[in-house]
Amino acid sequence: MNQKIAIEKKVLSENDRLAKQIRVRLMEHNVIALNLVSSPGSGKTSLLEKTLGALNERLDIALIAGDVQTENDANRLVNAGGKIVRPIVTGGACHLDAKMVGRALEEIDLAAVKILFIENVGNLVCPSSYDLGENMKVVLISATEGDDKPLKYPAMFRRSSVMVVNKIDLIGLSDFDLKRVRENALSINPELKIFEISCRTGEGLESWFDWLLNLSEHLSKT
Amino acid sequence: MNQKIAIEKKVLSENDRLAKQIRVRLMEHNVIALNLVSSPGSGKTSLLEKTLGALNERLDIALIAGDVQTENDANRLVNAGGKIVRPIVTGGACHLDAKMVGRALEEIDLAAVKILFIENVGNLVCPSSYDLGENMKVVLISATEGDDKPLKYPAMFRRSSVMVVNKIDLIGLSDFDLKRVRENALSINPELKIFEISCRTGEGLESWFDWLLNLSEHLSKT
Numbered sequence: 001m002n003q004k005i006a007i008e009k010k011v012l013s014e015n016d017r018l019a020k021q022i023r024v025r026l027m028e029h030n031v032i033a034l035n036l037v038s039s040p041g042s043g044k045t046s047l048l049e050k051t052l053g054a055l056n057e058r059l060d061i062a063l064i065a066g067d068v069q070t071e072n073d074a075n076r077l078v079n080a081g082g083k084i085v086r087p088i089v090t091g092g093a094c095h096l097d098a099k100m101v102g103r104a105l106e107e108i109d110l111a112a113v114k115i116l117f118i119e120n121v122g123n124l125v126c127p128s129s130y131d132l133g134e135n136m137k138v139v140l141i142s143a144t145e146g147d148d149k150p151l152k153y154p155a156m157f158r159r160s161s162v163m164v165v166n167k168i169d170l171i172g173l174s175d176f177d178l179k180r181v182r183e184n185a186l187s188i189n190p191e192l193k194i195f196e197i198s199c200r201t202g203e204g205l206e207s208w209f210d211w212l213l214n215l216s217e218h219l220s221k222t
Numbered sequence: 223m224n225q226k227i228a229i230e231k232k233v234l235s236e237n238d239r240l241a242k243q244i245r246v247r248l249m250e251h252n253v254i255a256l257n258l259v260s261s262p263g264s265g266k267t268s269l270l271e272k273t274l275g276a277l278n279e280r281l282d283i284a285l286i287a288g289d290v291q292t293e294n295d296a297n298r299l300v301n302a303g304g305k306i307v308r309p310i311v312t313g314g315a316c317h318l319d320a321k322m323v324g325r326a327l328e329e330i331d332l333a334a335v336k337i338l339f340i341e342n343v344g345n346l347v348c349p350s351s352y353d354l355g356e357n358m359k360v361v362l363i364s365a366t367e368g369d370d371k372p373l374k375y376p377a378m379f380r381r382s383s384v385m386v387v388n389k390i391d392l393i394g395l396s397d398f399d400l401k402r403v404r405e406n407a408l409s410i411n412p413e414l415k416i417f418e419i420s421c422r423t424g425e426g427l428e429s430w431f432d433w434l435l436n437l438s439e440h441l442s443k444t
Binding site for chain 2: 003004007011039040041067068069070072092094121122123124125126142144145146148149151152153154155167169170173174200
């Protein structure tokens with residue numbers, strides 16, 4: 001298996017090289033990039049739909065929507081008002097990589113963009129290893145998934161800067177405990193910023209929107 | 223990337239070779255093996271806990287519980303009455319492979335086993351490519367995940383023989399549509415056998431238990 005490990009290292013270092021190029025390019029255009037990661041069905045697309053609904057007129061938002069198959073997510077984002085939406089269909093691959101994102105970025109006029117959301121493939125393992133040139137990873141977890149997920153998939157929670165707990169309207173319908181998920185996540189990554197939201201009821205979304213606006217002001221174009 | 227693809231092919235064909243050995247070994251002992259796959263948090267462990275609760279006295283059940291990190295799932299299965307439980311901690315790998323399963327099987331007396339559940343890592347992509355020597359893959363999807371998952375992760379649904387829709391007690395609290403998930407799944411794989419259950423309320427579990435009992439009778443030890 002040593003040959004496999006050597007190849008994987010090579011692939012990852014090539015990915016890191018491309019990610020660095022992307023990071024420089026985004027910085028030159030003062031674009032903030034957030035890489036959204038989660039299990040399938042945690043609500044990445046729903047969160048982006050809500051974000052577009054609230055901030056589309058106030059922020060210049062671009063979105064890259066990655067999926068193994070179908071462009072369902074990208075279509076949902078266009079329907080939600082997304083003006084700049086690029087789908088990436090990985091055709092089987094379990095994560096986005098910097099090469100795919102770099103190619104998608106070629107079709108986006110970065111001068112017109114303030115914040116870029118990259119919606120990764122739904123997968124709590126593999127996307128953690130692939131830097132896409134983002135400023136930070138945002139990991140979503142839904143309140144129906146079990147509060148031990150940060151312990152079971154530690155790499156993803158360690159490499160994320162933000163955790164969004166979605167579907168909090170469903171708390172009480174399972175044994176998911178909000179306090180426990182917070183403790184578990186912070187035991188893996190004490191720096192993690194945490195939002196608790198429900199895309200269905202809207203609860204908690206205001207602070208997510210405020211945080212995004214604040215973020216974009218700090219890095220506002222001059 | 224051609225070198226990467228060549229290596230991947232080699233890894234998969236080596237995996238297939240080991241999986242074949244496992245399949246023969248399981249057949250020689252008249253053991254039925256089910257490979258449970260799903261997103262993180264769809265309820266694989268919960269389903270196995272319920273299955274142990276109902277069938278532990280009537281069937282000789284062995285369980286292999288795979289996880290990226292922690293032995294939480296294996297511990298839950300032991301607490302639920304599992305007599306033969308082997309954890310596999312993949313230490314970062316996003317799926318089980320035949321080598322890991324083969325090693326776990328060395329510690330199990332197959333003569334005393336009728337049905338073997340292999341709980342894979344929570345991941346709807348990578349585990350689809352790795353044959354573990356099982357008789358069939360059982361894919362779980364929870365009613366909070368979105369009914370387009372079979373279209374978005376087609377390989378997993380194509381390679382599974384059974385789909386279990388879990389958390390149906392939460393239907394109505396999202397826009398998940400049971401009819402639509404059935405149609406989507408069957409459009410990918412018309413042969414798919416479907417169960418609709420709730421591990422929380424117990425709804426639908428009887429037919430899952432009956433099916434398992436029936437399966438084990440057909441392959442009963444002589």
